Amino acid sequence: MNFAVIGAGAWGTAMAIHLAKMQHTVTLVPRRFEQALALSSARENADYLPGVPLPPSLQIGHELVPVLMEAEVVLLACPAQALRETATRVKDALTLATQLKLVVSLAKGLELETHLRPAEVIAQVLPDVPVGSLTGPTNAAEVAQGLPAAMVLAANAPADLLEAVQVEISGASLRVYLSHDVAGAEFGGCLKNIYAIAAGICDGLKLGDNTSAAMLTRALAEMVRVGEALGAQRDTFYGLSGFGDLIATCHGEWSRNRQFGEQVGAGASIEEIMANRKTVVEGYKTAASFYGLCRDRGIEAPILAEVYQTLYEGKAPAQALRDLMLRELKRE
Ligand SMILES: NC(=O)c1ccc[n+]([C@@H]2O[C@H](COP(=O)([O-])OP(=O)(O)OC[C@H]3O[C@@H](n4cnc5c(N)ncnc54)[C@H](O)[C@@H]3O)[C@@H](O)[C@H]2O)c1
Numbered sequence: 646m647n648f649a650v651i652g653a654g655a656w657g658t659a660m661a662i663h664l665a666k667m668q669h670t671v672t673l674v675p676r677r678f679e680q681a682l683a684l685s686s687a688r689e690n691a692d693y694l695p696g697v698p699l700p701p702s703l704q705i706g707h708e709l710v711p712v713l714m715e716a717e718v719v720l721l722a723c724p725a726q727a728l729r730e731t732a733t734r735v736k737d738a739l740t741l742a743t744q745l746k747l748v749v750s751l752a753k754g755l756e757l758e759t760h761l762r763p764a765e766v767i768a769q770v771l772p773d774v775p776v777g778s779l780t781g782p783t784n785a786a787e788v789a790q791g792l793p794a795a796m797v798l799a800a801n802a803p804a805d806l807l808e809a810v811q812v813e814i815s816g817a818s819l820r821v822y823l824s825h826d827v828a829g830a831e832f833g834g835c836l837k838n839i840y841a842i843a844a845g846i847c848d849g850l851k852l853g854d855n856t857s858a859a860m861l862t863r864a865l866a867e868m869v870r871v872g873e874a875l876g877a878q879r880d881t882f883y884g885l886s887g888f889g890d891l892i893a894t895c896h897g898e899w900s901r902n903r904q905f906g907e908q909v910g911a912g913a914s915i916e917e918i919m920a921n922r923k924t925v926v927e928g929y930k931t932a933a934s935f936y937g938l939c940r941d942r943g944i945e946a947p948i949l950a951e952v953y954q955t956l957y958e959g960k961a962p963a964q965a966l967r968d969l970m971l972r973e974l975k976r977e
């Protein structure tokens with residue numbers, strides 16, 4: 646199959662490496678021309694995924710028109726806040742000769758102003774192409790090294806197309822499951838980033854394993870409540886895109902959302918952390934987007950609200966934790 650991966654951060658590069666190793670025709674398209682040159686000459690993405698060689702067959706592209714003339718599946722691998730702009734670039738570069746069958750989001754964040762999920766943003770821009778989302782517990786570095794992982798491809802597209810793409814992406818190191826609950830799969834991936842910030846805050850406050858277990862368990866309950874209220878299916882949150890990614894991201898030393906939370910919990914200034922970061926922390930803006938969405942819809946989400954107040958209203962992390970602990974008592 647012919648794949649185009651638009652966006653060459655850690656995750657786009659890792660997926661492009663995986664697909665190229667599966668013998669597909671793959672073109673990785675970085676946003677900036679200099680980045681395309683650097684990747685072509687070094688055969689490594691030194692900025693975002695250092696130490697992993699790009700397979701010889703992996704093509705690096707820059708002009709979208711020729712790449713999109715041949716691509717059957719396009720993966721959009723940029724941060725959620727850049728998705729609309731990236732999908733628009735794809736739309737503008739599509740020609741009548743297109744072979745495009747499916748556009749897949751790899752992003753895990755809500756658009757800030759609209760509160761839309763990644764697949765919803767793409768569908769607004771590209772209403773005539775089937776859109777899906779590939780999500781689950783997948784740290785880019787591990788996938789790039791070929792360590793086994795499992796994901797969910799969620800899409801409302803013809804079954805034969807989805808099954809074909811599932812087969813093409815799956816292999817000994819990546820097992821892909823299918824789902825029709827795009828909302829559930831995407832809400833899980835977006836929400837877990839906020840709870841990973843909360844888990845990191847607990848780490849930064851040097852709390853113990855009991856706190857971590859309590860936080861994770863209540864985060865899952867909150868994820869289910871928020872997701873169901875927004876129209877997703879309850880069961881989806883107990884799968885790879887919900888529970889699976891929550892565990893990976895809240896526990897993974899590597900998680901950028903967890904690391905960010907740990908710095909916040911340890912007392913660092915949020916402005917300074919964000920100013921010094923080169924890579925995306927999706928949970929930061931997604932916390933603001935979900936906070937607005939839950940407030941507007943009257944959805945109870947106390948952990949999310951405390952993370953929001955800590956990040957945006959200057960609330961002390963220890964006070965946020967205390968307020969969570971001293972909420973009105975209730976049945977589990
Ligand atoms: N890294 C992972 O392990 C991983 C795994 C699964 C999903 N994701 C998700 O994939 C998405 C991308 O993450 P990443 O890890 O590749 O991020 P990254 O920080 O490694 O790279 C971000 C990429 O987006 C590009 N970018 C930044 N601003 C942009 C803009 N305005 N327009 C277009 N491109 C822009 C950058 O040039 C860079 O190539 C995020 O939503 C993330 O949550 C990441």
Ligand SMILES: O=P(O)(O)OC[C@H](O)CO
Pocket residue numbers: 753781782783784785838841890893894899900901902903925926927
């Ligand atoms: O490093 P993070 O926190 O952006 O998490 C990356 C992936 O979403 C994990 O599945």
